[in-house]
Amino acid sequence: xxxxxxxxxxLAGTDGTTDADRMTHTIHTTETGETDETGDTDDMADxxxxxxMYVQSSVAGAAKILVVGPMGVGKTTLIGTVSExxxxxxxxxxxxxxxxxxxxVRPTKTTTTVALDFGRITLGGELVLYLxxxxxxxxxxxxxxxxxxxxxxxxxxxxxxxxxxxxDAIGHLEDLDVPFSVAVNAFPDSKLHSEDDLRxxxxxxxxxxxxxxxxxxxxxxxxxxxSLVSHLIETLTEAP
Amino acid sequence: MSPPGExxxxxxxxxxxxxxxxxxxxxxxxxxxxxVVASGSALPPHLQPEYRRxxxxxxxxxxxxxxxxxxxxxxxxxxVLLADLIDWGHIVARPPIRVAKRKRADLDLLRKVLDxxxxxx
Ligand SMILES: Nc1nc2c(ncn2[C@@H]2O[C@H](COP(=O)(O)OP(=O)(O)OP(=O)(O)O)[C@@H](O)[C@H]2O)c(=O)[nH]1
Ligand SMILES: [Mg+2]
Numbered sequence: 001x002x003x004x005x006x007x008x009x010x011l012a013g014t015d016g017t018t019d020a021d022r023m024t025h026t027i028h029t030t031e032t033g034e035t036d037e038t039g040d041t042d043d044m045a046d047x048x049x050x051x052x053m054y055v056q057s058s059v060a061g062a063a064k065i066l067v068v069g070p071m072g073v074g075k076t077t078l079i080g081t082v083s084e085x086x087x088x089x090x091x092x093x094x095x096x097x098x099x100x101x102x103x104x105v106r107p108t109k110t111t112t113t114v115a116l117d118f119g120r121i122t123l124g125g126e127l128v129l130y131l132x133x134x135x136x137x138x139x140x141x142x143x144x145x146x147x148x149x150x151x152x153x154x155x156x157x158x159x160x161x162x163x164x165x166x167x168d169a170i171g172h173l174e175d176l177d178v179p180f181s182v183a184v185n186a187f188p189d190s191k192l193h194s195e196d197d198l199r200x201x202x203x204x205x206x207x208x209x210x211x212x213x214x215x216x217x218x219x220x221x222x223x224x225x226x227s228l229v230s231h232l233i234e235t236l237t238e239a240p
Numbered sequence: 241m242s243p244p245g246e247x248x249x250x251x252x253x254x255x256x257x258x259x260x261x262x263x264x265x266x267x268x269x270x271x272x273x274x275x276v277v278a279s280g281s282a283l284p285p286h287l288q289p290e291y292r293r294x295x296x297x298x299x300x301x302x303x304x305x306x307x308x309x310x311x312x313x314x315x316x317x318x319x320v321l322l323a324d325l326i327d328w329g330h331i332v333a334r335p336p337i338r339v340a341k342r343k344r345a346d347l348d349l350l351r352k353v354l355d356x357x358x359x360x361x
Contacts (some may be wrong), residue, residue, distance in 0.1 A: 052310055054300025055275060061337035062273040062303060063353060082360070088309035092272075116315075118272075118305055123356025127337065127349075130273045130303060150271060150338040152353065222360050229354045236347055 053085050055120070059128045065225065066147060067133040068173065069157030070165035074185045074215035075133035076117050078157065081221045083119025083131065092116045092134065092143040114143040131225075136169025144172055153232050154180040155224055157215070160190045163201050170202060179235060181228035183213040207231070270319045272305040275334040276326075283330060294321055295330050 055062075067075045080087045092114050114134060121129045132147055134140065148154075154173050158166045173180045182204060193201075195210060204210065209231045213224040278298045287295070297311060308318040325331040339346045 050310065052297075052300075052302070052306075054302055057277075057301055059275065059301060059334075061334045062275055063337050063349065064273045085306075088306060090305060090309040090315050092315065116305075118309075120303070120306075121356070121360070123353060124359070127352055127356065128275070128303075129353060129356070130305065132272070132305075146269060147272070150273075150336055152339060152350065219361060222357055226354065226357050226361075229350055229357060233347065233350045233354065236343055236350065 050086055050088060055128050056122060056125060058125050059122065060126050062128045062130055064130045064132055064151050065228065066144075066151050066154035066173075066178065067131050067157065068136050068154050068169040068180075070137075070159065070162070070169065071135055073157040073159045073166070075135075075157055078155075078183075078213070078215035078221045078224070079117060079119040079131045079133045081215060081218050082121060082225065084122060085120050087117050087119045087133075089115065089117040092147055114140045116143075116147070136166070136172060141172050141175075144176060148173075148176045148178050151178055153228050154178050155228050156180050156182050157213075158182055158184045158198075158202065159187060160184055160193055160198070161187060163198075166202065179228075179232055181209040181211065181224070181231050183211050183215075183224040183227075185213055185215050207235070269316070270304050270323050270326075270333070271336050272303060272308075272315060272319075273336045274304050275301050276304060276307065276322055276331050277301045277334075279330055279332045281329055291321055291325060291330075294318065295325055298331060301334070 067079055069075055076087060116132060116134050118130055118132045121131070123129055132151075134144065134147060156166065156170050156173060170180070170182070182202065184198065198204075199206075199210060209227045211224050211227045214220045276298055277300060278295055283292055283295055293311065294307060297307060302310075304319060304322060305315060307322065308315040311318065322331060322333075326333050337349060339349065
């Protein structure tokens with residue numbers, strides 16, 4: 001983080017953090033009676049019913065990590081396992097024209113969307129980490145560009161029953177120059193593979209971490225994230 | 241309980257009208273992990289309900305992504321409305337903390353993330 005971010009952190013530290021920061025509100029509660037609008041029933045109808053848990057006011061800013069992989073690989077499960085909020089879902093928009101690799105810069109107003117779910121982890125009271133989970137199919141690449149911008153890195157989930165399904169996601173990360181770590185989700189009917197076999201099947205660079213993970217387990221999922229962040233630190237400290 | 245179909249359509253279309261097609265336009269989109277919070281400044285009485293709803297929702301700090309998900313609005317629309325509210329001083333933003341390609345600062349950030357994650361084990 002740059003100088004500016006650091007000074008924001010020290011500033012934020014002075015405005016104090018109370019337990020009230022962490023209290024949860026339900027959206028249907030209107031706190032400010034005077035600004036309450038009457039007859040605005042559409043607003044209520046549109047809202048989802050997940051309680052809102054605000055971020056602590058001491059938090060100076062957010063960082064993000066992507067969780068990527070093919071459909072059904074366990075992205076939402078992993079995000080839910082580590083998140084302090086119930087995972088939320090929304091969508092990322094991309095332009096139709098950009099929907100293919102070979103038509104990079106033709107602007108258009110037609111848009112299409114890609115499902116995006118996300119969770120949140122507050123780290124040490126001054127930083128919050130968002131995990132954005134998104135599928136890896138080729139046609140979603142343009143939506144990834146905005147999402148990937150500024151990401152610390154990505155966790156690429158792999159299901160060994162269908163390794164090829166993970167190729168697109170890993171390829172996108174390489175194309176977009178997002179550093180990543182691979183987490184193999186073990187499913188009951190997964191065959192055992194040696195690490196070497198997996199590495200060569202996925203065509204991983206020797207330094208790319210490969211961990212086995214159960215997305216349903218907290219420890220296991222946090223460790224997968226730790227493997228990624230440790231890798232990011234190593235890359236920085238080893239680089240000339 | 242549910243409003244007539246016509247009103248429903250209007251409600252769904254309005255945000256697009258209000259953003260005048262700016263969603264997905266050239267203005268750099270507010271990153272989804274930007275944290276936003278109401279500044280506490282009084283909202284003008286004429287403020288359109290789509291703006292008011294967002295401003296009133298942001299009583300505490302939340303990411304742009306959370307605002308969009310909770311209000312069940314497309315992020316592209318919420319990004320534009322929030323950017324306007326920021327311009328008008330009704331919302332303050334805490335920009336994402338990003339890897340700056342400066343080794344020292346990046347290492348500090350990553351170590352903080354690592355320490356934070358390790359404390360969750
Ligand atoms: N055994 C096992 N099952 C898992 C694991 N991760 C996820 N599952 C199961 O696999 C199914 C799909 O998981 P999801 O988290 O919905 O997968 P996803 O990647 O979000 O899928 P999409 O949103 O469709 O792209 C669920 O039934 C999970 O319970 C894992 O690590 N081990
Ligand atoms: Mg999912």
